[in-house]
Amino acid sequence: MDLFGLEGEVAVVTGALGKLGPVWVETLLAAGACVYALDRPGQPLSPEFARLQDAAPPAQLALGRADVRRRGELEEALRDCRSRFGTPSVLVNNAGVDTPPSAAGGGRRIEEIPIEETLRVFEVNTAGLFLCSQVFGAAMKEAGRGSIINIGSLYATVSPDARFYDHLACDPPFVKPPAYGASKAAVLNLTKYLATHWAPFGIRVNALSPGGVLGGQDEDFRRKFCARVPLGRMAVADDLRGPLLFLASRASAYVTGVNLQVDGGFTLW
Numbered sequence: 001m002d003l004f005g006l007e008g009e010v011a012v013v014t015g016a017l018g019k020l021g022p023v024w025v026e027t028l029l030a031a032g033a034c035v036y037a038l039d040r041p042g043q044p045l046s047p048e049f050a051r052l053q054d055a056a057p058p059a060q061l062a063l064g065r066a067d068v069r070r071r072g073e074l075e076e077a078l079r080d081c082r083s084r085f086g087t088p089s090v091l092v093n094n095a096g097v098d099t100p101p102s103a104a105g106g107g108r109r110i111e112e113i114p115i116e117e118t119l120r121v122f123e124v125n126t127a128g129l130f131l132c133s134q135v136f137g138a139a140m141k142e143a144g145r146g147s148i149i150n151i152g153s154l155y156a157t158v159s160p161d162a163r164f165y166d167h168l169a170c171d172p173p174f175v176k177p178p179a180y181g182a183s184k185a186a187v188l189n190l191t192k193y194l195a196t197h198w199a200p201f202g203i204r205v206n207a208l209s210p211g212g213v214l215g216g217q218d219e220d221f222r223r224k225f226c227a228r229v230p231l232g233r234m235a236v237a238d239d240l241r242g243p244l245l246f247l248a249s250r251a252s253a254y255v256t257g258v259n260l261q262v263d264g265g266f267t268l269w
């Protein structure tokens with residue numbers, strides 16, 4: 001039984017040139033899907049994505065450009081995707097913005113965070129994700145099938161622990177912007193909303209919420225973070241592949257509206 005195969009499927013992945021984008025793209029390609037990768041105009045090609053482009057035949061992978069906040073650009077991307085591969089049946093809503101900590105200052109008091117910055121986070125992480133779902137979901141509705149996977153975060157369900165950052169030399173201390181988690185919490189509700197409204201059209205909508213993914217974090221952060229994870233470590237790319245395939249494929253045919261937390265148990269405590 002090939003429950004997890006995606007042969008003949010067409011997947012769209014937003015934010016494809018970032019850290020996790022190439023992980024989703026590579027996983028979907030390996031399962032047999034054609035992938036229409038999207039990122040915003042001007043975002044440079046990452047070495048990880050370039051490597052995938054070199055390895056995959058052009059008939060299986062294409063890179064389009066669209067800002068998730070601009071409907072016209074997304075509609076153009078849908079047309080391009082259809083002409084290259086066909087109607088999308090999988091959408092990975094992965095594009096997102098966050099503010100990384102900076103050891104060289106950059107701390108702020110919560111009450112001083114500019115409203116423009118807060119709105120920008122919601123605009124991309126929540127409204128942009130909704131806009132992508134509207135544009136690509138409309139095509140899935142016509143086709144009568146589809147799986148939408150919204151990339152959430154552990155901070156969709158819990159607040160960031162400020163102590164992870166208290167070794168950073170900045171005054172006021174670094175705080176992870178509250179808009180990040182709030183925008184991701186909103187994604188979980190949108191996931192349930194779309195899951196119920198689009199179930200009659202054969203579209204499943206789920207969230208996949210990664211925990212902290214190992215990257216360029218400093219050693220103190222990693223130590224404090226890992227001590228908070230029941231499985232004792234940060235996530236690596238391979239931890240995310242199976243959960244994505246599960247949600248994208250018919251292995252999860254009777255699963256909709258859930259938030260699959262892939263965080264080593266972080267949110268249990």
Ligand SMILES: NC(=O)c1ccc[n+]([C@@H]2O[C@H](COP(=O)([O-])OP(=O)(O)OC[C@H]3O[C@@H](n4cnc5c(N)ncnc54)[C@H](O)[C@@H]3O)[C@@H](O)[C@H]2O)c1
Binds near residue numbers: 020152
């Ligand atoms: N990396 C982690 O540890 C982690 C943990 C939990 C959740 N996540 C979530 O996973 C997703 C990917 O994270 P990442 O670490 O790869 O982030 P990243 O910053 O490396 O990549 C994000 C990508 O989104 C694109 N993007 C940003 N704004 C856009 C816009 N307006 N239109 C189109 N594209 C836009 C960027 O160009 C970039 O390529 C995000 O939604 C993030 O919140 C990441």
